Amino acid sequence: MKKVYGSAKEALDGLLEDGMLIAAGGFGLCGIPELLIDAIVESGVKDLTVASNNAGVDGFGLGKLLETRQIRKMMSSYVGENAEFMRQYLSGELELEFNPQGTLAERMRAGGAGIPGFYTKTGVGTVIAEGKDHKDFNGETYIMEEGIFADISIVKAWKADATGNAVFRKTARNFNPPAAMCGKICIMEVEEIVPTGSLDPDCIHLPGVYVHRVIQGEHEKRIEQRTTRPRPAA
Template identity: 70%
Template sequence: MARLYPDAAAALDGLLFDGMTIAAGGFGLCGIPEKLIAGIAASGVKDLTIVSNNAGVDGFGLGVLLHSRQVRKMISSYVGENKEFERQYLSGELELEFAPQGTLAERLRAGGAGIPGFYTKTGVGTLIAEGKEHKDFDGETYILERGIVADLAIVHAWRADPYGNLVYRKTARNFNPNAATAGRVTVAEVEEMVQPGTLDPDAIHTPGVYIQRMIVAADNEKRIENRTVRERI
């Protein structure tokens, strides 16, 4: 149980510093580590590089860190739901490195596996390829993408045991497994802590060897990003 901390502030203590890179799990507002993001915001750490599929929404998720001007650069795939992100980017206040969604997932996975780079066809002939090494394989052109290793990774899981083994729930799995392996230190926010031996070994998505610290957060808001309804027929 030495990996279990009482709250986000305690779990993040000693890990945060200005200018660091943080990989965050989640997709939209699904499977995001809400409490850990709030803890980072409360710490006042700044000049952050955030690696995440997207940047949350205005006032929630990673949007909190954008609102408080703690983010210097985003490495993301999709940022269309955040007007503050748009404003900061267009005004030159925020750096942005776009990465195709599959490429971003593989960059995180590669970093966690100790692979410094890989070649992909995705992005060839577009702005994504500018300044990157090109190489031909079997008559096809590929570009070199670098693996990502973050100073800290923060993830959200459904269940965990005291050893740090994690299980994600359905679509909340998304980028969390890849982000979890890409951090030099990884902190997990879990909904439920279970006894050792409860988790089926074949159902574990992230082995505990990747997880250094955990908190239990059973009361997350789980906000809906876009609610749409249809007219009653």
């Protein structure tokens, strides 16, 4: 089964349609599938629901899809650092389903494991719990959250082999593996495709069974918040 494709556009061919649910990996601007996002922008597909920790920043990452009005709804944990996101939400142009970060990650992981729902204490007594099933376990109240089953997943890894076995670096490992797992089809962009069999099995973070299409590319790797201190006086 061929998994390696020549470009993001080629890897997405035949998969995109209006109104679909996309799970996107990344945390802030770390480990985001920027090449696949650019290809989705170019495709013109619209009315998308995107499940992602955040929505990039203005003019980069998922922020590009917001600017082109291709996203109808975001399922997110964090909406800071993106003025267009805030403007669209406050003006009623964008639907937003808030999720605590751990809950969002577990909803993705649960979908990938075929689990339709689970109970958690996170969000009990807040607006997050409104309209959800409540259940007591050992005297504690829990709310039910549903697993996320996305039409496609778009993720970014550091290294992968031709079968899709992948390694993520540091913070990029937060949301990329669960996002990859919950998609019916997972498309992964990587910095380097290595020979099959060259990765230490104990160091593989995502088995290739979850990955259907792989591309290699060059990435911009922006710094979301650059913080420096003055150079010490000579």
